[in-house]
Amino acid sequence: MQRYFLPPEQFQQATQTVTIEGDDGHHLQRVMRAQIGDEVICSNGVNREVRVRITELDKGRVIAEVVEELPMHAEAAVQVWVAQSLPKGDKMETVIQKGTEIGAARFLPFLSERTVVQYDAKKEAKRTERWQKIAKEAAEQAHRNRVPEVEGLHTWKQLLQRAKEADVAWICYEKEDGQQLKPAIRDAVAAGKLGSGKKVLLVVGPEGGFSEQEIQQAEEVGFRSVSLGARILRTETAAMVGLTCLFYETGEMGG
Template sequence: MQRYFLPPEQFQPSMNTVTIEGDDAHHLQRVMRADLGDKVICSNGVDREVLVRIMELDKTRVTAEIVEELPMNAESAVQVWIAQSLPKGDKMELIIQKGTEIGAARFLPFLSERTIVQYDAKKEAKRSERWQKIAKEAAEQAHRNRVPLIESVYSWKQLLARAKEADVAWICYEKEDGQQLKPVIQEALAAGKLGQGKQVLIAVGPEGGFTEQEIKQAEEAGFRSVSLGARILRTETAAMVGLTCLFYETGEMGG
């Protein structure tokens, strides 16, 4: 069933209705070919999700009555933050889309020594808006209860400071003698660091990877370096693999 994330003000508690506007209304009418009486799911992305029945249709707005309150149980117990050094081209869009589908709670883009992208602060607002839209659409497709937050681009120093807010911080590093991710996850589970509401940060480097100096700085800041296996993964693949491994080992994906 089609799902839409709506701002809280589009819920009308006194009238027991919701109003679907803008791009969502266009998508519902022009793409999904919705008609009167059809049902969809609407969520405020925070604490309320409802099944609604369409009552009125016009060019820019859809009004629907609330039929049923739904449980919000599609989010993972552990909140995973994906810190991604800005990759080339549209790879960040892929990372956000697929990471959202898998279950990431937020994304922290950052700049590191080998980042190839020429960061332009003037273009950040427009790019961030597009990234957030991609996250919203992916969350709707995956039937998430919440849309991941795409944070502003961090410097390397700012990322190291932000990582202190997480309960666990891992940095993916391809060194041959690196600690494999699975035993690190199991160790964190045994220590109670991956329970309900815990926050895990997974940092992934750019196309050229992290420098040894950056790994040293990260470890001094509280990160633990982990290996994702013997094969070298592309930057857009690494975050998805780390996220999937974590959710499998914590039982979110049948582990």
């Protein structure tokens, strides 16, 4: 069943109706060819998700009545924030789309020493808006209850400061020859750091990886460097592998 994330103000509690408009209303009418009587799922992305039946179709505007209140149990117990050093081309879009499908709660793009993408402040707001839209569409496709937030671009120093907000902070480092991610996850579970409501910050570097100085700086503020295995992964693959390993080990993927 088609799913839409809507602002809370489009849910009318008194009349038990929902208004679907803007891009979502256009998509429902023009792309999905919706008819009166069709049913879709609408979520406010916070605390309410409902199955609704369409009662009125107007130009770019759809009115639907609430048929059923639905439980919200599609989100992972552990909140995983993916910090991704800005990669080339459209790779960031892939990270956000696939990371959202897997279950990431937040994305933090950042600049690091070996980032090769040229930062353009004039394009920053528009680019972040596009990334947020990709997260919304991926969350709808994956039947999630919430849309991950895509934050604005961080500097390296700003990113390091975010470690204090997390219960666990890991930085993926291809030269790490001691700590693998799997035992690191199990140690964190045993220490009670990966229970319900806990936050994990998973940091992935650019195409050229992190410098030794950056790893040292990260470890000084509380990050722990971990390896994703013996093979070198592309930057857009690393976040997906890390997310999948984490959710598997914490029982979010049928474990």
